[in-house]
Amino acid sequence: MPMKRPAPSPSHSAARRFVRSEDGAVAFTLSRAPMGIFVERVQFRQGRGRVTHAAIFTDDTSFERWCDADSVRFDYPLVHINLKRHGNNLLRRE
Template structure:
């Protein structure tokens, strides 16, 4: 892929970063890029945090993963190991922040800067 096309694809991925809210569940975070679309649905449950990861590549098989995190640290470890960290860093940051808001509804300013 040429450098010009790659830069245009990266701009498209950043411009397409979105967030919506499913009225029956929780926020849906999504990003569109040259490889396809990825979205995360987050919902607080009595057992912890439910996360649904939906990856729909431009070519290939759609993958949906459903996860339930009982502890905040488990969620943070999973976020740090997910490939979205490298492919869509802005989405990764919003995923962590939104998930942490489910654990701690009102985090203080020091906690926000401590995110990895």
């Protein structure tokens, strides 16, 4: 039985965003950090575990380059668009 992540509390929801594919194969957590944003990418491999990557971005240029280099750009275009939108909003502190 898969574990469910608890819903973020309202006090933290402005500084944290969650983006995932409809099939649950890939998920991103974006959080505001003192010097930029912290991004965690989790890819679930059916029957073979999961792969997790984490990074901190201090500017929108490096964040957008990272997003554009990810295969999610082609595999899940709506996830890619939402990832960039939420990341840029957090970098601008919106």
